Every structure is written in C-alpha cells, then in structure tokens.
Amino acid sequence: MVEREVAFRMFAKELNDSGLTIHSTIDEAINSEGHTPNYLLTPLGSMVNRVFIVGVITEVDNVGNDIDTWKARIVDPSGAFTIYAGQYQPQAAIFLSSVETPAFVSVVGKVRVYKPDPGTSIISLRPEEIHLADEKMRNDWVIDTAELTLDRVEAVSEMVSSCKSVPDTCECIKDKADFSEISEGICLAIDNYGTGSDYLDEMRSVIKKCIVSIELAPPGNGEKDMDVVVMELLEELDEGKGVDYLHLLSVAKSRNINEKAVDSAVRSLLAKGSCYEPKIGIIRPIS
Amino acid sequence: MDEKFAPHIEELTRALGHVSRSVIEDELELLLKYRVPIDEAKRSVLKKFRDSSPVTKKVNDLVIGDKGIALEVRILEINEKDVNLRGEAATIFSGVLGDETGMCSFTSWKPISLNSGDAVKILNASVRSWRNRAEVNIGDRSEVELLQDTDLPDISELSETPVKKLSEIGYSDMFVSSVAAVIELYHREVDVKGHNLTIIEGVLADETGRLPFVSWSLLDGVDIGSILRFEDASVSMYRGVPSIHLNESTPVRIVGPDEELSFTFDSVNVPPEPLPIKEVLQNEGMFDVSVKGNIVSVRPGSGLITRCPECNRVIMKNACRSHGVVEGIQDMRIKLILDDGTGSLLVMLNRELSEIVYGKTLQECELVMGKSMSANVVYDDMKNILTGRYLGVRGNTSRVEYGVTFVAKSVWAPSDDPENRISALLERLEGVEV
Numbered sequence: 181m182v183e184r185e186v187a188f189r190m191f192a193k194e195l196n197d198s199g200l201t202i203h204s205t206i207d208e209a210i211n212s213e214g215h216t217p218n219y220l221l222t223p224l225g226s227m228v229n230r231v232f233i234v235g236v237i238t239e240v241d242n243v244g245n246d247i248d249t250w251k252a253r254i255v256d257p258s259g260a261f262t263i264y265a266g267q268y269q270p271q272a273a274i275f276l277s278s279v280e281t282p283a284f285v286s287v288v289g290k291v292r293v294y295k296p297d298p299g300t301s302i303i304s305l306r307p308e309e310i311h312l313a314d315e316k317m318r319n320d321w322v323i324d325t326a327e328l329t330l331d332r333v334e335a336v337s338e339m340v341s342s343c344k345s346v347p348d349t350c351e352c353i354k355d356k357a358d359f360s361e362i363s364e365g366i367c368l369a370i371d372n373y374g375t376g377s378d379y380l381d382e383m384r385s386v387i388k389k390c391i392v393s394i395e396l397a398p399p400g401n402g403e404k405d406m407d408v409v410v411m412e413l414l415e416e417l418d419e420g421k422g423v424d425y426l427h428l429l430s431v432a433k434s435r436n437i438n439e440k441a442v443d444s445a446v447r448s449l450l451a452k453g454s455c456y457e458p459k460i461g462i463i464r465p466i467s
Numbered sequence: 468m469d470e471k472f473a474p475h476i477e478e479l480t481r482a483l484g485h486v487s488r489s490v491i492e493d494e495l496e497l498l499l500k501y502r503v504p505i506d507e508a509k510r511s512v513l514k515k516f517r518d519s520s521p522v523t524k525k526v527n528d529l530v531i532g533d534k535g536i537a538l539e540v541r542i543l544e545i546n547e548k549d550v551n552l553r554g555e556a557a558t559i560f561s562g563v564l565g566d567e568t569g570m571c572s573f574t575s576w577k578p579i580s581l582n583s584g585d586a587v588k589i590l591n592a593s594v595r596s597w598r599n600r601a602e603v604n605i606g607d608r609s610e611v612e613l614l615q616d617t618d619l620p621d622i623s624e625l626s627e628t629p630v631k632k633l634s635e636i637g638y639s640d641m642f643v644s645s646v647a648a649v650i651e652l653y654h655r656e657v658d659v660k661g662h663n664l665t666i667i668e669g670v671l672a673d674e675t676g677r678l679p680f681v682s683w684s685l686l687d688g689v690d691i692g693s694i695l696r697f698e699d700a701s702v703s704m705y706r707g708v709p710s711i712h713l714n715e716s717t718p719v720r721i722v723g724p725d726e727e728l729s730f731t732f733d734s735v736n737v738p739p740e741p742l743p744i745k746e747v748l749q750n751e752g753m754f755d756v757s758v759k760g761n762i763v764s765v766r767p768g769s770g771l772i773t774r775c776p777e778c779n780r781v782i783m784k785n786a787c788r789s790h791g792v793v794e795g796i797q798d799m800r801i802k803l804i805l806d807d808g809t810g811s812l813l814v815m816l817n818r819e820l821s822e823i824v825y826g827k828t829l830q831e832c833e834l835v836m837g838k839s840m841s842a843n844v845v846y847d848d849m850k851n852i853l854t855g856r857y858l859g860v861r862g863n864t865s866r867v868e869y870g871v872t873f874v875a876k877s878v879w880a881p882s883d884d885p886e887n888r889i890s891a892l893l894e895r896l897e898g899v900e901v
Contacts, residue, residue, distance in 0.1 A: 183748070183870060187763050189808040232763055232806060234855065286855030288763045309764060309854045317855060323888050328808045330895060384899045391892050392901060394885075 185217055187232035187288055189325040192259035193386050195231065198222045199301035200372045201293050220291045220303065223373040224332045224383065225366035231305065233261055234286045234313050234321035240276050250276035254287060257322060257390040262304045263289060272307040284313040286321075319394045326387045333383050336366050336375060409437065410445040411454060414465040422464030475505060479512055486516045527568040527639035529601040533594040538603065540564040541619045542585045543626050552576075564603065565625045569639025572597065575605035584622045586614040599704040600638050628699045634675035636702060636709045638751075643711070644698040646722060647671035647678075648732045652691050670755070671695070671711060672735040677755045680711040686719060692732050694722040706865035707752025741859060741881075744810035747873070752865040758873070759859035759881045760807030769801045769821075770846035771832055799829045801849065805858060805873070814860055814873045824858065824878055825849055857881050 200221040219227035235254040243251045249266040250273050265272035279285070289305030296302065343352035350367040369375045410432075417423045417431065425446070432442045446463060449455045455465045472495065479491045491512060498508035523537040545562035552559075560575040562583070574597075581587065590610040594601050605611065619625070628642045636643055652669035667682040667689075689695065697719045701712045713719055722728065741759045773795035774780065775787035787793050801816040801824060822828050827835075832845045862875040 184804065184811045184813075186745075186810050187761075187806045187808065232761055232808070232855075286761075288854070309850070311851060311854045313855055317857075319885060320857065323885055323892070324808060326892050327888070330892065381899070384896055385901055388893070388896045388899050389901045391889055391896075394889070 185229040187230045188226060188228045189321070189328045190222070190226070190228065190231055190233075191325055191329060191386060191390060192233075192235075192256050192261050194222050194224060194226075194258075194329065194383065195220075195228070195261065195291070196259060196303055197373075198228075198303060199293075200368075202227060202368075220293055221365065221368055221372065223369055223375045223379055224329070224336055225362065225369035225375070226332060227361075227365050228291050230288065230290055230308075232286070232288050232321075233305075234284065234318045235261065236282050236318070237279060237285045238282050240279060240281060242277075248273060248277070252276055254285060256325075257393040258386050261287075262302075263287060263307055263310075264292070264304050265307050265310075269307055272310045275310050279312075284315060284318050286311055286313040286317060322390050322394050326391050329383065330387050333380050333387070335362060336369070337377075337380050339363060339366055340370070340376065340380070406441050406445045407448055407452075407454075410442055411449060411465060413437075414449075414455060414463060418465055422458055422462040425461045425463055428463065472499075472505070475509055479509060482513060483516045491516075525568040526564070526566050526571050527637065529571060529594050529603070529638070531594055531596045531601050533601075535591050536594070538564075538566075538589045538592060539614060539619065540566050540587060540589065541622055541625055542581050542583050542587060543570065543622060545581055545583050563641065567620055567625070569629075570625075570641045571601060571603055571639060572641070573603040573605060575609075575611075577605065577607055577609075579605065579611055581611070586616055586619045588612045588614050599706065632675040633671065633673050633678050636678065636711075638704065640702045640709070642699050643702055644700070645673070645711075646694065646696045646728065647673045648694045648730070648735050649689060649691055650677070650732070650736045652689070674730040674735055677735075677739070678709060678711055679754060680713065682713040682719075684713070684715045686713070688721060689719075694728065694732065696720045696722050705752075706867075707750065708754045708863065708865065738861065744805070744807045744812050746809075747812060747864055748810045748871050750864065750866075750871075752863070754863050755861070755876075756864065757859060757861040758805065758807065758812065759857065760805040760811075762803050762853045762856050762858055763806040763811065764804040765846070765850045765853050766802040766804065766813070767846070769803070769849055770799065771829070771836060771842075772798050772800060774798050797829060797833065799825075799832060799845075801825065801853070803853065803858075805860065812864075812871060812873050813869075814858075814875055816860075816875050816878065820875055820878050825852065 198220050202219040202221055203216070217229045219229050221227055233254060233256065235256040237252055237254050238260070239253040241251045243249050244266065247267050249264060252263050252265075254261045254263060263272075265276055267273070286309075287305060287307050288309040289307045292304045292306050294302040294304065339353050340349060343349045346352040350370050353363050353367050353370075366375075373379070413428065413432065414423055417428065428446075429439055429442060433439060446455070450457065450463075453466065455463050458464050476488065476492055476495065479495070480486075480488050483491065494512045494515065495508055498511060499505070503511070522535075523539065524533070526538070526540065529536075541564065543563045543565050545560055548559050548561060550557055550559055558578060560579055560581070562573060563570055564573050565571065588611070589603065589605060590612070592609050593604045593606065595604055596602070628644050629640065630644045631640065633645060633647055636645075648671065650670050650672045652667060654665050655668055657664050657666055664683075665685065667686060669680055669691075671678050671680050686695075697711070697713060697717055700717050702709050703712055704710075739755055739757045741757045744758050744760060747753060747756060747758055768781075772781050773783075773785070775782045775790055775793050776796050777790045777793065778787065780787060780789075782788075782793065782795050785792055785795055799818045799821045801821045803814050803816070805812050805814045816824060818829060835848070836842065836845055857880065859879045859881040860873060860875040861877045861879075862873055864871050864873045866872075
C-alpha cells in the first residue's frame, strides 16, 4: 500500500537553502511496490517531496520555445518560490497563461531540483494544483507555516543541544532511543549542511519576520474600517429620529464611498447591534 | 570484495539487522560472480534473509497478514471441532490463547494435543482476519513446543479481564471492564432469527475517547448522562474500530453521584479536539475524531454521480455491474485529500456535506451540467472552488486497501483566532531579533 506524500508547509527561504536530493533505496523500492519518490533534504532535516504554499504571484514568463512552458514567481514573506508548468501540467499552464499579476494563489506542487554544475542547485516546483486564493488564506498559511517551521527548528535545536559536548553530533543523535524518520533527517542535515545554532537563529528570525509582516495588516481590517466610517456617518446625519437609508447612500456616494461597501457595513452594524431599524428604510445608530 | 560495493553492503547490513556482515558479503559476492546486476543481487539477498528470520511477537502486536512468526503463549481455552474441509471430514482445534499483553483466538488445522493451561511456543504461525480481528493460524508448517509452566504468567492471571480506558481498547482485547458515560443512546428494532427484538445502540465516552456500544438487554434506568461501570463486556471489531457489547450476563451498574471519577458527563460530552493527521494515520481505525487542514486535491469521482437503485453502487452509462441497465439515482459526493502539513488523508463527503462544502445543491449542479453539455463541469468547478481551502471534518476513519479513509459526519470552516496564534508564536520567539 502506498501512502500519499504529505504536503509540507515551508517558507521559500528554507526550501531555497536546500540542495541535497535523496533517492529511494532499492530496499524501499521493493517494499513499496515500485513507488519510488525522490526527496529534497532541507537544512532543518525535512525530507520534502510535495509542498503546499499560498503566496503572491508576481511574475509570469513564457519560456518555451516550441511548446509553451510557463515560469512564475510566487512570493511569501521570506522570499520567492519558482514554479514551472509545461505540457504535462495543462491546467496549471492554462492558469498561468491568463492570470493577472499580482494575485494571491495557492499551489500544491512537487519539488524539482536542477543541478547545472556540481555544488549549485536550482529548486523549483511543478504544480499539481494552482488556484486563486485571498489574503485571509495567505495569512492563515503564514501562521500555519510559522508554527510548523518553528516546531522543526525546536526539534533540531533540542537534538543539537543535547549532543553538544559530543564530537560526532550525528552519531549521538542516532544513539538516542527515539531515533526515527525525523532524527534521521536531522542527522543527514547536520552532516550535509552543518546545520547548527547559527542557522537555527537565522530561521527563528525569518519566522518572526514572516509573522510580524502579517501582524501589521490584521485580516479583515478593511471591513472594520468601513464599519467605523459608516457608523460615524450615521451619527453625523442622525438628528434623533434615524437616517433615511437612501439619504445615507447618496451622501456616501457624494463622498466617494462605494455603495456596496456601505450596504454591507450597514448590515454588519445591524447584526452587531450598533444600530437598528425603527421603521423600514430608516437606520438609527445606538450610541 | 570490491570497495565500490561497500555502501550496498552497508545498506543491506542495516536492513537485515539479525544477519552478520560477512554472511551478506559472501551472498552478494556469489551473485556478482554470476554477473547478476547489483540491484538484482541486493534484492535477492534481502528476500533470502527476510523470510528465514522468525519474529517473536506479543499478542497485542499481531497484525493481519503476519507470516512465519513465533509466539510464546498460554492456551486459555481449546475446543475440538469436526468440520468438512474441502469435501473431507477433518478435526480442527480452536480456542483462545494469550500472554500478558492480551488474548487472541486461534485455529489449528492439524491435530494438536494440548490442554487449556499449557504454556507453548508456536513457530511459523500466520495471522489471518476472522470476524474483523486477528486470529493465529497453526498450519501444516507450524510447530508447537511445550514450554516450562513457569515461563508465563498463571492462567488465572491471563484470563482476568483487564480494566481499561476506552482509548486503550484494541485488537487484543476480547473482553474488557471499564467505566464510561453514555453520551448517545437510541433504540433499534432488529430481527434475530425471526424474532423482533429491541436493542440499544449508542456511544460511550471517557476522558480518553469515545466508542460505540450495543446492548442486547434493555438497560433499566440507563439514559444519556448515565455513567456505567461494566465488567467482562465483549469487544468486537469492525474496520479497526472496537465496539463494546453488553448483554444480560454482563454486570452493568450505574455509578452514583457520590463516587469519585476522573471525568464527568459534561467533561466528556464535548466535540473531539482536532488531531494532527499524522496521529490519525497511525491507527487502523478511529471512532468520532476530528481533523482540519487544507484541501490539497479533489479526487476524480467527485461531483455528480449515478447510483444503482438496487445495490447503491456507482454506475456508468446507466448500466450496473451486477444489475445491468437500470434507472440510475442521481447523487453527489466529494472525495478530497485533506493535508495539515503532518499527513494527508482521503476524506469522503456524502451528498448533504458536499452541498454544504461546495455551496450548491444537487439540483443546481444538475442545471449547470445540463447547460454545459459536459459531465465534467461540476467536478472542474469543485476543484477550482475547493482546492487550497481550509476544512475541518468530524467522523470515523478506517484503513482500507488504499490507505486510511475518513468518512465525514459533519464539516466546519475552521476559524482559529489568528491573533491568538500570532501572539503565542511571538511568545515562543521572544528575544529573537528580526
């Protein structure tokens, strides 16, 4: 039975810092009935085959010669993912050929590694799914990814510090009773990238930067502002008996406030109990 | 041996922990001499040694499909049975065996002279599924040796029914004693050999989990909110989920308000907290759990489907596999992959839940499909709308041949307070400079 590969939540920084690919061993190939996924080892010791990202698509280029191949950049608060879609990803290619940048998108993709010269790796994603998203989804993704990345940083940190005084950190981790897939990855990462406290501090700083970036613009801020604007407008126009709804709309229009936004703000204020409708078509603020 | 084979030998030694390095080297060298390619040679070596290594297992580690295993157990019960085996009369033995980790039924297909209470070592046994749980099979190639009587705990100790929390009950429990609150209860009419019988079905809960229960006797005075203490209740398994069976001879007592317990009805009668998907995947089956994550894929087979009115199977072009051409019934479903970054799970939504999640009713979908003249339009639209979105689901899981499947009973749109999560993260990152 073949288990589906999990979709990692990972910032562009961690993925782009990676370079080592791990191919299935013959042993695993036999046991998994020919299912032989390849993995990219990240400096935090995750073996990644598939990722799920939500970011802003900023550039789309047609890089194909005879056949259309599309290259795009998807930006998160830590950096950018590069994605390629060609003839074998027809839905993604159609999406990229028509998307208007910038836009929020979600991507489920397989990790690809291209090594033009020894020592250099170019990491890209081959999209399985790409769809439009919104700001809330992006913010939720950043929080999820920050939590899961920080969990990984702390796991590595714990293992490194408990084996600090031992010359061969990796051997020490291996000797621990709870040696599992996670510790095996961490062990490989220490061997290949020399992951240590410097990198862990750098990642902590990146995670903080990412969450602070969304804290500056909390979700739903725009709507909240509109509620406040409309409430102030109602209070301004109310002379004690409430405000005629049509009058409210026309005043709003004269001040360049979108009618639809006023309508939804009024409904939101009614729902919150900030105003009420004494008669049909009359809105009266409760102060 | 050539230096370049060292990594392969290394790999094999790791994979075959019980075989010495020099034996592996000799085997591999021999195959290479015959010009067998290295990958083939490795495969052969792996296969050769894997089969010949008997694994000694405890009863609660038995897995359906195990072959060539060894067990050290005590026979708790044994019966002789005359059966018709492929046209020939034969005598088989069946009963119950156990060790300190649990009990398990067994069947011996060859004559064995054992008595209840005997301590034995069974070599080369296999495990098959019988009534949805593991059963040890003693076949022609198996060997049974008597052990010293003192090697295992006494029969009275092994036959004692364990007292367990609900989450600890599993494959290796045939009987169990516990204390749990009734959080759901309903009566059902069943037909038992021509007689109408009213039975009780419901859900029990303690602070560790929830399990379904069935009572074949009408439990006097028991209702939702009662806390029951029961002994020696039998446990049956269905798709990896245990259920508790009570009958007239099961001692059941309602726990009074004066008794100190580790939980109350109110503390256990709450929706389950979402679990990381990784944890759900580690179990064969789970009853009433919830998970949340992103929809990373909407699988083919989602959307509008047609079912056979006879057998409810999905049909294509008005023809059912077993009932031929039929008047199909329109239905809608969604099969999706939910992924939370720790694991991914196939979730099945029925028509009602599909309508909630997708936001269109079956009738609306039929209209859309009629207009577009394409059968895939609903599926494609679902993919567009749903992929990437957050979803929380509550329901039951079971492991089937393609992995763990989650059958949803309810769905919700998770709205975790982002501000709280951000401040929790900032607390964990205190002192870190940006």
